[in-house]
Amino acid sequence: MNSQRKAFRELAQAAFAGAPATRRIFSVDVFDTVLHRRAICERRRLLNVCRALAEHPRLSERRLDPAIVFWARSEARRLAYRAASIGAVERDVRLSDVLDRVSQLLGIPEAARPLLTTLELEEESRAVAPNRWLLEELQGLRARGERVVAVSDTWYSAEELGQVLRIHGSDTAFDTVYTSADLGCTKRSGSIFAVVAAKEGVEPNALNHMGDDPWSDGESPSRHGARTLLLPRSVSHRLQHTASGIGCEAELQLGAVRPMPPRKSPLNTDDAAPLQQAIGPIIGEYCLRLWLYLSSVPEGDAVAAFCARGGLRLKLAFDTLVERLGLPLAARTEPLMVSRLVAARSAVLRGSQRAYQEIQREFGDASCRAVAVALAAEPLSLDAAWEAPFDPSRFEALLNASPAGAAVRSRLLEQDRLFERHLTQLSGSAGRIVLCDTGLFASTQRMLEDAFPERRFESALFARANYKGFEASHFARVTGLVVERDSYSPFDVRSSILRYWHLLENVFEPQLHSVTSFRETPDGRVTSNLEQPNWQSALEAEEGSAFSAGMKYLRSLTPGTAPRLLAEAEQAWRTLRGVIVYPRSSDVRALTIDQHSIDFGRAQTVPSADESRPLSLSTLRSALWKEGVIARETGRFRAPALGLLEAAHVARSASRATLKLQVFQR
Secondary structure: OOOOHHHHHHHHHHHHHOOOHHOOEEEOOOEOOEEEEOOOHHHHHHHHHHHHHHHHHHHHHHHOOOOHHHEEEEEEHHHHHHHHHHOOOOOOOOHHHHHHHHHHHHHOOHHHHHHHHHOOOOOOOOHHEOHHHHHHHHHHHHHHOOOEEEEEEEOHHHHHHHHHHHHHHHHHEEEOEEEEHHHHHOOOOOOHHHHOOOOOOOOOHHHHEEEOOHHHHHHHHHHHEEEEEEOOOOHHHHHHHHHHHHHHHHHHHOOOOOOOOOOHHHHOOOOOOOOHHHHHHHHHHHHHHHHHHHHHOOOOOOEEEEEEHHHHHHHHHHHHHHHHOOOOOOOOEEEOOOHHHHHHHHHHHHOOOHHHHHHHHHHHOOOOHHHHHHHHHHOOHHHHHHHOOOOHHHHHHHHHHHHHHHHHHHHHHHHHHHHHHHHHHOOOOEEEEEEEOOOOHHHHHHHHHHHHOOOOOEEEEEEEEEOOHHHHHHHEEEEEEEEEEEOOOOOOOHHHHHHHHHHHHHHHHOOOOOOOOOOOOOOOEEEOOOOOEEEHHHHOOOOOOHHHHHHHHHHHOOOOOOHHHHHHHHHHHHHHHHHHOOHHHHHHHHHHOOOEEEEOOEEEEEEOOOOOOOOHHHHHHOOOOOOHHHHHHHHHHHHHHHHHHHHHHHHHHHHHHHHHHHHHOO
């Protein structure tokens, strides 16, 4: 008799001794407990499903690219779980919902959609094998009249999981099946055990639960009163599973599954600059990811608030794509008149140290007067005490205790009140305010959370990166839709945008003032200084600009063309990476940004690079686009110089990957 079987019988004996038969329930995990997964990683199984779907006779006329199916299915799942984890109300993801979004994205006819579920369940069934000794014991318990139920954290419904169990003849071991997808609560949190106990008509301490996961099947049910038994998989199995994952990831990185661009791709033309060619599919890919994310939020629970200024163009692009592709969307999309200055002002009034941290980073050793004028967004008459260098404690004392501080505080309170009214008008009854912007650190969300703790903010950004090195607990509620890493990696083509982030910001920034102040109109609405007459027309960029080219691309889309967009996005990212990481002289001339805005309540701009200074480490550190500076200054040595810089990035990324593997192995 193996040790696990012996432990199982000891648990059963303890249960028989501890409670009457009418109050005993045996609950059992399914995957890696009743059904042992083979040493095949999840992404490998997903690849198998995507290839089967693309090659299926019923969908042959769609000519689906397996790589596009893989992208859609992977991102739909990732963003669904991400949206679920951020929500205040516990729930779990359902396979049927994810596959519905994949079908809508790929244009799969509704009549053929059950095929996706069938292929998923068939692959799942091939990837598991029954744990025969445990099944024998469970069937023995049922034979003597004991109640045995399956309790699984899974996105399968009880009916779907039951199909997998029946294929292996394992369904006879259970009286019923409970899944987190059906019940909307999980073993991870432990809440599912109380729900299962209530449905079974017992107290949680009458449950005898067993499974393989130390937390979900051990600590969590124990904390809720259940008796538990851990049945972990072997070390050799876990190592084989890890090896399968590493091998699959290596194949994906080497391009074993890569979208094939259409033969008539607009990216194959030479009559436009690389950025103008690439930006349309890149924006489109971001919009598709945002659609997947917002579609994963419960209907009516969220408003997508696109933050001024760059977010206003993102909204125009997103609304255009959703309309052109005919994608359904329950969440409202609204323009949010906000800036880091506006968020900081409201947060400072509530003593937010994180707001002061942002201000100190922006203003350095500038005077308290300069900070007060920026926050107030109007000229102020202040005494000499405000000329002292900015320090959070000094500024707070001046604001709360000095005679002039009362006038400053009154102005800040007035603006805070108006902004809060604007926020209320925008959000309505929505429980979640999803801040949509380019990125990177989500400073606005970080400060708004301190300013309005009663509201639930989250961010869906183009990219997320902690380039500031600040404490980043708010990242638990920040999603980088396209990029989530702190620095560029040569092994992640999309992270190349982090080498020249201002380029993307420049594409989306319209010629509009940053939001600094609000006023109330005669009809009771709150408007910002940005909302001048015909301000919406400024969102449309001049002909020939990158954003104009991107919008032209999005407006060329029609229902069913999302797969083409995704294939072209893969090529577009490689095009953009080439001009950012290995720019030619023509690329440097086309993409160099002469000036960039300081913002945060200040109208000044600074040059992106000082061309009068010779190439040095200090000039490189201060440059927005280091590769551009190197290409401009090294002349015919451009290629080897850029190659050395890229080799340094390869070495750094490889070193970090090795360190992560060592930590994982420990």
